[in-house]
Amino acid sequence: MTDAKDQAIQEIKEVVKKRYAKRALDVMARPSAGKPDSSVEACCGTTYQAVDLVAIPGEAILASAGCGNPTALADLHPGEVVLDLGSGGGIDCFLASRAVGPKGRVLGIDMTPEMVELARSNARRIKATNVEFYLGHIEELPFDSNTMDVVISNCVVCLSPDKDAVFGEAFRVLRAGGRLHLSDMMLVGDLPDAVKRDPQKWAECVSGADQRETYVERLRAAGFQDVTIAQEQPYRQEPGLENLRSVHVIARKLD
Numbered sequence: 023m024t025d026a027k028d029q030a031i032q033e034i035k036e037v038v039k040k041r042y043a044k045r046a047l048d049v050m051a052r053p054s055a056g057k058p059d060s061s062v063e064a065c066c067g068t069t070y071q072a073v074d075l076v077a078i079p080g081e082a083i084l085a086s087a088g089c090g091n092p093t094a095l096a097d098l099h100p101g102e103v104v105l106d107l108g109s110g111g112g113i114d115c116f117l118a119s120r121a122v123g124p125k126g127r128v129l130g131i132d133m134t135p136e137m138v139e140l141a142r143s144n145a146r147r148i149k150a151t152n153v154e155f156y157l158g159h160i161e162e163l164p165f166d167s168n169t170m171d172v173v174i175s176n177c178v179v180c181l182s183p184d185k186d187a188v189f190g191e192a193f194r195v196l197r198a199g200g201r202l203h204l205s206d207m208m209l210v211g212d213l214p215d216a217v218k219r220d221p222q223k224w225a226e227c228v229s230g231a232d233q234r235e236t237y238v239e240r241l242r243a244a245g246f247q248d249v250t251i252a253q254e255q256p257y258r259q260e261p262g263l264e265n266l267r268s269v270h271v272i273a274r275k276l277d
């Protein structure tokens with residue numbers, strides 16, 4: 023990689039990290055932090071059913087910053103090993119941990135130390151024994167090849183400045199027959215120039231989104247097959263963002 027490209031990647035990552043560090047710190051600093059979950063009034067939007075969130079730590083719900091509900095579509099089975107790319111406060115890991123049960127295992131990875139700290143504290147709070155959180159980058163996963171049954175992610179790939187590396191790593195760690203379930207953002211047209219240039223808009227999951235064709239092409243180039251966009255809906259009714267979509271993408275690493 024050239025020095026200029028490497029520097030551009032690092033700059034984007036610092037802006038992203040700063041935004042999500044603040045989100046984690048805000049959640050940890052709120053007056054009722056650590057109190058029983060019933061004290062939490064706010065929720066994360068419309069992507070999760072209230073019934074699913076019973077016994078999920080309030081701090082994980084408050085920190086939640088996803089654009090979908092990947093475990094709802096991932097058809098997880100008891101005993102499976104699941105990796106969540108960009109696990110944030112851990113909400114999707116806790117949902118996955120319930121589905122895979124005590125014989126399964128869920129690993130979350132996130133590059134923001136404050137988010138990893140929050141996720142670990144959430145895991146302790148609910149005494150989760152099958153969930154582990156790692157500090158690291160999704161472009162360079164610290165996991166062995168062919169070890170995961172399912173890779174999930176919720177509104178994170180759009181934040182990566184090196185999506186080919188992310189998909190390459192997801193493919194490497196999945197076992198043959200493994201599946202990829204990504205809730206993410208995509209574009210079906212252009213964004214205004216001012217939005218494209220604004221690093222904060224990248225950190226808000228807007229200007230880092232790939233065009234749909236590019237996204238699918240990258241997944242295929244990484245080796246994935248059966249790439250399917252299972253859900254697609256307009257993200258926000260905001261002037262300039264009409265071409266932004268929240269999507270759920272499924273792909274497979276064939277046997």
Ligand SMILES: C[S@@+](CC[C@H](N)C(=O)[O-])C[C@H]1O[C@@H](n2cnc3c(N)ncnc32)[C@H](O)[C@@H]1O
Pocket residue numbers: 038039042085086087088089107108109110111112113114131132133134137158159160161175176177178181182183227
């Ligand atoms: C929009 S939040 C989503 C968090 C979580 N998936 C959820 O649904 O609540 C994005 C998260 O991805 C992490 N992240 C962004 N880029 C990353 C990268 N390249 N490697 C690892 N983590 C990353 C951020 O630190 C942040 O916690």
